[in-house]
Amino acid sequence: MEKYDYIIVGAGPGGNALAYALKEQGAAVLIAERDKWGGTCPNYGCDPTKIMMALVEAKYRAANLVSAGLHGNLSIDWQEMLARKRAYSDAIPSSTEQGLKNAGIETVYGSASFQTDGHLDVGGKAYFADNYILATGARPRVLDIPGNEYLLTSNDFLELEELPKRLVFLGSGYVSLELAQIANAAGSEVSILTHGALKIRGFADDFATSYIKQLQKEGITFTDNFSPERLEQTESGIVIISEDNRKVTADGVISAVGRIPNIEDLNLEAVGVKTTPKGILVNEFLQTNNPNIYAIGDALDKKQPKLTPVSGFEARYLARYFTQDGQIEGIQYPAIPTVIFGSSKLAQIGQTQILDKENEKKIDMTDWYTYKRIADPLSKINVIVNDKNEILGATLLSTVAEELVNILNFCINQAINLDKFQNMVMAYPTIASDLFYLYD
Numbered sequence: 001m002e003k004y005d006y007i008i009v010g011a012g013p014g015g016n017a018l019a020y021a022l023k024e025q026g027a028a029v030l031i032a033e034r035d036k037w038g039g040t041c042p043n044y045g046c047d048p049t050k051i052m053m054a055l056v057e058a059k060y061r062a063a064n065l066v067s068a069g070l071h072g073n074l075s076i077d078w079q080e081m082l083a084r085k086r087a088y089s090d091a092i093p094s095s096t097e098q099g100l101k102n103a104g105i106e107t108v109y110g111s112a113s114f115q116t117d118g119h120l121d122v123g124g125k126a127y128f129a130d131n132y133i134l135a136t137g138a139r140p141r142v143l144d145i146p147g148n149e150y151l152l153t154s155n156d157f158l159e160l161e162e163l164p165k166r167l168v169f170l171g172s173g174y175v176s177l178e179l180a181q182i183a184n185a186a187g188s189e190v191s192i193l194t195h196g197a198l199k200i201r202g203f204a205d206d207f208a209t210s211y212i213k214q215l216q217k218e219g220i221t222f223t224d225n226f227s228p229e230r231l232e233q234t235e236s237g238i239v240i241i242s243e244d245n246r247k248v249t250a251d252g253v254i255s256a257v258g259r260i261p262n263i264e265d266l267n268l269e270a271v272g273v274k275t276t277p278k279g280i281l282v283n284e285f286l287q288t289n290n291p292n293i294y295a296i297g298d299a300l301d302k303k304q305p306k307l308t309p310v311s312g313f314e315a316r317y318l319a320r321y322f323t324q325d326g327q328i329e330g331i332q333y334p335a336i337p338t339v340i341f342g343s344s345k346l347a348q349i350g351q352t353q354i355l356d357k358e359n360e361k362k363i364d365m366t367d368w369y370t371y372k373r374i375a376d377p378l379s380k381i382n383v384i385v386n387d388k389n390e391i392l393g394a395t396l397l398s399t400v401a402e403e404l405v406n407i408l409n410f411c412i413n414q415a416i417n418l419d420k421f422q423n424m425v426m427a428y429p430t431i432a433s434d435l436f437y438l439y440d
């Protein structure tokens with residue numbers, strides 16, 4: 001019988017961060033993984049997509065300066081971009097597992113599932129622990145419609161040997177908008193079909209509209225109110241047929257309609273852990289309704305965004321919880337920045353609308369210096385500030401939004417109001433130094 005202090009299921013950013021933190025406390029830790037060590041982010045998610053996105057950003061940063069005298073056409077070679085992505089990602093699983101082993105964390109490869117006596121089975125072998133932590137993440141959802149065998153997922157996109165000439169994305173969320181921009185910049189004819197109105201869920205309509213218009217300018221077409229009903233393979237390509245019988249033909253179709261938690265194979269019924277279709281239910285201590293089983297990351301049913309740094313934050317909380325024998329306050333999430341990457345980035349953090357008209361104001365930073373310096377095609381930013389000059393939140397649209405949102409993140413979460421900010425000297429001219437305009 002193998003007995004541990006902790007068994008973690010899933011070696012993604014959440015599971016790995018927790019394994020290292022618990023090992024540092026001297027605990028006996030086992031981590032199980034059934035696919036690629038490192039999980040979604042470095043193998044199928046954030047990292048490979050942003051390695052590819054670096055070329056898209058460079059292409060458009062240069063294109064924006066054409067009217068300023070920068071000439072020459074930059075083009076992206078799909079195969080070379082893919083090779084660069086692979087050079088990064090292919091090394092991840094073995095280096096991740098080796099890193100865990102070097103730290104003294106035991107690893108086991110296989111799909112983990114609970115048995116009725118409460119132990120965990122991996123590959124037919126029984127493993128026991130005082131506490132189990134589920135960090136099993138999520139996977140792409142494939143629409144359940146006739147012809148869905150023709151659908152590809154974001155995982156498949158990252159391994160396409162040839163870029164399809166006509167590529168259609170179903171859904172207009174984070175995955176669709178980012179991958180569509182990579183494919184479009186690399187030369188595919190890209191369409192996004194969205195089943196409702198043309199919006200980006202979670203973002204203010206005026207910002208979403210500006211972002212979508214920019215993508216349209218770059219050549220991506222959008223079709224709204226298109227609910228896919230079935231797919232058919234024909235001589236001219238894969239035909240996507242909507243409920244109202246509209247037809248779109250493509251050479252590749254990506255299902256980017258959200259992600260589903262990896263919970264079915266865990267046999268959670270055997271140990272009484274409650275779930276919903278959105279994930280595992282936990283209390284404020286990230287504990288399931290079985291007191292020895294905890295869960296973190298994308299596998300949770302939670303209102304916080306499902307992002308790599310959020311999984312890491314939950315792992316660090318749980319490590320503190322275990323060190324202090326559960327005698328700590330429940331998890332309190334800070335304001336969390338979210339960014340849709342691309343030629344321009346759409347970002348937000350904290351409060352994005354005025355809630356108290358008397359004491360709050362919205363500052364429009366549209367004409368700041370950096371935008372002019374780099375010829376940013378979009379320069380829209382609303383910062384919400386209260387009467388104590390505290391920054392409450394912001395929505396941003398710019399090629400540099402991912403950096404600016406993190407500077408605001410510091411101000412919001414470390415309570416640095418505009419007066420304190422004004423008393424610092426920032427390197428000039430930079431994105432940070434532009435924030436002085438907020439004070440006027």
Ligand SMILES: Cc1cc2nc3c(=O)[nH]c(=O)nc-3n(C[C@H](O)[C@H](O)[C@H](O)COP(=O)(O)OP(=O)(O)OC[C@H]3O[C@@H](n4cnc5c(N)ncnc54)[C@H](O)[C@@H]3O)c2cc1C
Nearest residue numbers: 010012013014034039040041045046112137297298307308
């Ligand atoms: C295309 C794409 C782009 C993204 N871009 C970003 C980004 O730019 N920034 C950002 O912050 N986030 C991004 N994300 C989200 C980010 O990847 C996830 O939030 C993050 O990986 C979640 O970490 P996790 O540890 O909770 O789960 P995961 O990384 O999903 O890891 C869970 C692991 O558990 C394993 N597992 C599941 N079930 C079992 C089982 N029964 N037994 C053993 N092992 C099991 C899985 O194989 C997996 O390796 C992106 C996601 C995608 C798909």
Ligand SMILES: NC(=O)c1ccc[n+]([C@@H]2O[C@H](COP(=O)([O-])OP(=O)(O)OC[C@H]3O[C@@H](n4cnc5c(N)ncnc54)[C@H](O)[C@@H]3O)[C@@H](O)[C@H]2O)c1
Nearest residue numbers: 171172173174175176195256257258259306307339340341
């Ligand atoms: N930059 C980043 O941080 C980043 C990038 C990619 C993914 N992610 C993470 O991954 C998560 C999942 O991303 P996603 O884009 O897969 O999901 P999402 O929830 O962001 O978007 C899903 C899209 O699918 C559409 N949809 C839902 N049901 C549909 C149906 N039946 N038919 C047609 N369309 C339908 C929705 O309207 C929406 O546009 C994100 O929420 C985020 O947490 C983050």
